[in-house]
Amino acid sequence: MTSASVPQSNTTTRSWFPRNLWDNERAVGVMFLLPAVLYIVLLVGLPFLIAILFSVSDVTVGDTSLDFVGTENFSDVATVDGFQYALANSFKFTIISQIGIIIMANILAVILTQQFRGKWFVRFLLILPWATPVALGTIGWLWFFDSAFSPIDWVLREVFGLLGPGTLLGPAKNIVWLGKPELAQFAVILVQVWRMTPLAAVILMAGLTSIPQDILDQAEVDGSRFFRTLFRVKLPMILPIMIISLLFSTIFTFGDMTVVFILTRGGPVYYTQILPTWSFFVGIQGGDLGQGAAIAMFLFPLLLAVAVVMLRIARRTEVN
Amino acid sequence: MSVVEIKDVAKQFGDVRAVDGVSLQISTGEFLVILGPSGCGKTTLMRLVAGLEQPSHGEIWIGDRNMNGLPPRMRQIAMVFQSYALYPHMSVYQNIAFPLKAKRQELSKVERDEKVHQAAAMVSIGHLLSRKPRQLSGGERQRVAIARALVTEPMVLLLDEPLSNLDAKLRAAARDELKEFQRRLGITTIFVTHDQVEAMGLGDRIVVMESGKVQQIGTPQAIYDDPDNTFVATFLGSPSMNLLPTDHYELGFRPEHFLPATRVDGSDSIKFTFHVKRVEYLGSDRLLYGFVDGFPETSLTLAKLPISVDDPVEVGSSYEFAVRNLAIKRFDKESGLRWDGGKS
Ligand SMILES: Nc1ncnc2c1ncn2[C@@H]1O[C@H](COP(=O)(O)OP(=O)(O)OP(=O)(O)O)[C@@H](O)[C@H]1O
Ligand SMILES: [Mg+2]
Numbered sequence: 001m002t003s004a005s006v007p008q009s010n011t012t013t014r015s016w017f018p019r020n021l022w023d024n025e026r027a028v029g030v031m032f033l034l035p036a037v038l039y040i041v042l043l044v045g046l047p048f049l050i051a052i053l054f055s056v057s058d059v060t061v062g063d064t065s066l067d068f069v070g071t072e073n074f075s076d077v078a079t080v081d082g083f084q085y086a087l088a089n090s091f092k093f094t095i096i097s098q099i100g101i102i103i104m105a106n107i108l109a110v111i112l113t114q115q116f117r118g119k120w121f122v123r124f125l126l127i128l129p130w131a132t133p134v135a136l137g138t139i140g141w142l143w144f145f146d147s148a149f150s151p152i153d154w155v156l157r158e159v160f161g162l163l164g165p166g167t168l169l170g171p172a173k174n175i176v177w178l179g180k181p182e183l184a185q186f187a188v189i190l191v192q193v194w195r196m197t198p199l200a201a202v203i204l205m206a207g208l209t210s211i212p213q214d215i216l217d218q219a220e221v222d223g224s225r226f227f228r229t230l231f232r233v234k235l236p237m238i239l240p241i242m243i244i245s246l247l248f249s250t251i252f253t254f255g256d257m258t259v260v261f262i263l264t265r266g267g268p269v270y271y272t273q274i275l276p277t278w279s280f281f282v283g284i285q286g287g288d289l290g291q292g293a294a295i296a297m298f299l300f301p302l303l304l305a306v307a308v309v310m311l312r313i314a315r316r317t318e319v320n
Numbered sequence: 321m322s323v324v325e326i327k328d329v330a331k332q333f334g335d336v337r338a339v340d341g342v343s344l345q346i347s348t349g350e351f352l353v354i355l356g357p358s359g360c361g362k363t364t365l366m367r368l369v370a371g372l373e374q375p376s377h378g379e380i381w382i383g384d385r386n387m388n389g390l391p392p393r394m395r396q397i398a399m400v401f402q403s404y405a406l407y408p409h410m411s412v413y414q415n416i417a418f419p420l421k422a423k424r425q426e427l428s429k430v431e432r433d434e435k436v437h438q439a440a441a442m443v444s445i446g447h448l449l450s451r452k453p454r455q456l457s458g459g460e461r462q463r464v465a466i467a468r469a470l471v472t473e474p475m476v477l478l479l480d481e482p483l484s485n486l487d488a489k490l491r492a493a494a495r496d497e498l499k500e501f502q503r504r505l506g507i508t509t510i511f512v513t514h515d516q517v518e519a520m521g522l523g524d525r526i527v528v529m530e531s532g533k534v535q536q537i538g539t540p541q542a543i544y545d546d547p548d549n550t551f552v553a554t555f556l557g558s559p560s561m562n563l564l565p566t567d568h569y570e571l572g573f574r575p576e577h578f579l580p581a582t583r584v585d586g587s588d589s590i591k592f593t594f595h596v597k598r599v600e601y602l603g604s605d606r607l608l609y610g611f612v613d614g615f616p617e618t619s620l621t622l623a624k625l626p627i628s629v630d631d632p633v634e635v636g637s638s639y640e641f642a643v644r645n646l647a648i649k650r651f652d653k654e655s656g657l658r659w660d661g662g663k664s
Contacts, residue, residue: 221398221399223419236409237409
């Protein structure tokens, strides 16, 4: 350094912004956290508090005054048929679809981590259901399950001859997927599996490709073949990732109302009713905000449990 | 009798020729070290023997069978990777038992259990069987990897730089242990390393490789004393061999053979005037950096004086130094090959 005229920008404090603030880790930390904190407080925390407040009050769309009624809303909603179906279905649909998702996602992830031509195209196709807005995708499925024009029915009838008078699946010309309790439930679960599988598969693929090549080579040298390597080495190694993906899709499935709302609106009768749709029908369409909030409150324990498990896993992987 | 025979094997990756026409024979119970700089194709050669890669050319025979096209599990080999590649979710016991189960050896539970305990005892890790790999030290992991390799009683043990993840002290201990243990079991071993000290200490024979080709095969002493070419001459030894260009050939001699003339038997030696430019004290040795008369100042020449040679040496002064004729190697200037025919 020969010249003294070189501006020493890091020591002059001409700007209004105190330079050394960036050196203050506390201040910088607070600044970086602030947007996230605001987001959570305003868009998650506040509505949650309001929901709790509503669930213990007599608020309706017509009378927005909040009068404390204790647990009255909870006991009122709990005795209604629709609610009991909704509660049971919420768990049933979520659990069954998670089983489907994890099986499908594993199969897809294993296939898509093999070497073959046109892999990128298959991967692209795989992502589509997930990239499509839920509502759009579900409307597509609504047409698939149409009572008169279902293409599934058409294939069964015209291609395989399994549908129609004097055939295996009966005299009717249509299956009417969404009109029969079991089939409607099956349809809802199928669409949930269809829409959550891609995300789970992508997460599992990331897990599979992160297994060190050395380990796979070692397994080969040790004499292990495809299925042993898969079930004894690969899948156990990505188990933590699999659990995370399972928890994610559990939350998404459990809290989703779009699929049921578009496909069946909870019907026939209450056979595909779930907590989110029931809460919407009672609270918003029925106008009883207090009861709607009370119904939604039943989602909370499971979501809380899932969140706790997730955080524990996250902490465990952090320690290792 | 040779257990492994590598016949003119080549391996091409795209336009990289990782292994280029290697031929080798390894006899029963031999400890063969493959030595070479990074990227010279050592690991690739090992993977070819293991069956993790198939040769682009040539044949690999193990125990009198042509192994081309056969997967690793049919080759009666075991391999230890540089990273040890322990299955992180399995206990030490499960790790060692894995090849037994995977190779579908017809074993009862009791027999298998016995084999696992035997293998563990061989490398003294019997007390660690219930631990997970992450609860082990580097040295312990290495032993687990070796136990897992030995449990199936392979014909050939392949080790790819198994000591490079250990710290210096542990490495020396592990090296001795490995050698002792290989002798005791008499298992044919191929050991890959880029560390010449490791190679000299462990190998019955050393294969020196460079850019996919074998440069020389021989006992540690033969390789050190009688290098076939300038690559081998300069790759082994620290500091490396002095090479002085003359009109007809390159003159090579090791720094430890370059001594004050009074210390060398005068009748059969070549004398040089040595200008000392720098002196380094290394405790047991002195390293002298300089150049010799008759050669350009840029061809740096080193002398390594053991502590017993206590002649005073001053920086900037010149001395009469000499090398015994026997210690001098001559290499062709173009090809780098030994000019005096080698095998002196
Ligand atoms: N699968 C592969 N595809 C393409 N090139 C490869 C592959 N494996 C190795 N090579 C190339 O072959 C050459 C030899 O690699 P190799 O791993 O055998 O070297 P090495 O002697 O084991 O080196 P190091 O001491 O660093 O382990 C290198 O140039 C490397 O880039
Ligand atoms: Mg290597």
